[in-house]
Amino acid sequence: MNQERLPASDHDAITDAAAHWCMRMHADDCTRAERQAFEAWLLADPRHAEEYKAIANIWQAADQLPRPKVHLAYNPPYRPPPLRYRLRRLAPTFACALLALPLAGWIGWEQGWLPNHYEHFKTTDALQTVQLSDGSSVELNLNSEVRYFNFKDQRKVTLVEGEAFFKVAHDNEHPFIVHAGRGQTRVTGTQFNVWKYQDQVKVTLVQGSVLVSSDGDGGYRLGPGMQASYRLGDFEPQLAQSPDQDNSLAWRSGKLVLDNISLQQALPIINRYLDKPLRVADDNTGKIRISGVYNTRDVGRMVAALPKVLPVYLTRSKDGGTVLNRISPPPPRG
CATH class of the missing domain: 3.55.50.30 (Phage tail protein beta-alpha-beta fold)
Known part of the structure; x- marks a missing residue:
């Protein structure tokens, strides 16, 4: 029996995670704790193992690294999407490997599929401020994780979990887009806070303007002091004037x-x-x-x-x- 087809956004999340794990499993600094977390992720859903197999095969085909010695416990009757789609979806995490191939790297960059820079930050029990390669800074709350990709036509950040305060370097031709949950926040240069817990997301604008969208098309523009909140299934974000902006940002202290x-x-x-x-x-x-x-x-x-x-x-x-x-x-x- 074929498994139920996943929504595109859910499959994207699995592909992103599989690509991330493939990169970590091949990394020289991969820790035992990461390998244990990877095995737990594999066992969580049959689709995880199948998607990882497909991505590992692509990595192998690129002849960048040897096949990792990982036991895959599942062999489900699941048919992954076409190779072209998968290549496009996993492009951010595989940038470091593919850019070593001059032609593939150049084409990927010119088409906007591959970034020329990738950064990953994660906190546990301490606040952390990091500087991105574009000059933007990000303050991370406890137990928070972000990934940054610099593409030809945009700067993309994924807030995997937690909370982050962004001071974005201005660039009209290179928008800065933060993905959190099913929605995104699009800016060119401003200061704003994004909080994510499970499927709930809240964006608080401090300076400038941002365009916030949830699960639907288009979006809503916020002014300073405004908040937009959304969660899984919301077609539009809920907007409010934030009387407690200082409270929302108190975590920075x-x-x-x-x-x-x-x-x-x-x-x-x-x-x-x-x-x-x-x-x-x-x-x-x-x-x-x-x-x-x-x-x-x-x-x-x-x-x-x-x-x-x-x-x-x-x-x-x-x-x-x-x-x-x-x-x-x-x-x-x-």
């Missing part, structure tokens, strides 16, 4: 600011800093409001202290996560 919002609204913000997500037991618990300024490196301790400041108690879920439960108020007297 290592702070998490919660300004009288409900626990349900606070969960995605808090969970960005936890190993296992915090949950609420029910809707009534989720309606409790919370305020405060916390250290982003100490969010776990903040969660443990919530029963001291809110009418809640903590329990554990079956997967070991923390659950907030509302304490019922005493019945009225009389």
Whole structure:
């Protein structure tokens, strides 16, 4: 039985991941932890192994590196898309290999398929500011990851996870495009913040203007102080004037600011800093409001202290996560 056909955007994500892993498996500095993560990725979905096989064959055909010694556990009845499509999709990650072939590299650059520069940055427990090759700077929050590709006609960044503040070097002829989730933010030179948690994305503009689109065509232009939010399935982003721009950017100083919002609204913000997500037991618990300024490196301790400041108690879920439960108020007297 043939597997269900994936949407193009989902298949793109698998192809990008397979290309990234192929590059890492061939890298001299590939670590044991990366190889373990790669094996886990292979086992997560039959399509992962099949796509990796196809990309490894293309790498082999380019005669750049020997075939890696990797055990592929699956051999599913899955037919990958045509070679021409795959070559176009994996071009960013394979730039370093293909540009070694002068003709292929020149054609790929001229057609806008291949970048001439690739950079990858990832943080865990510390903030980091990095300088891109185009002169732009990126501040990364904890547990964040970005990939940068410089093409002939555009600069492309993928926010894989987490949060980043961008100061983009101005270039009218070479737009700067940040992909996060199913949407993208397009600029030529400005300052803005992009936050991503699971399928939720929020863009906050500080200076200049940006064009934000979600899962549909076109887009909406933001002015300074505006925010655009979207998640999986949204055809259009939700726009708002941001009264709490400083709160949205407080992470740059290592702070998490919660300004009288409900626990349900606070969960995605808090969970960005936890190993296992915090949950609420029910809707009534989720309606409790919370305020405060916390250290982003100490969010776990903040969660443990919530029963001291809110009418809640903590329990554990079956997967070991923390659950907030509302304490019922005493019945009225009389």
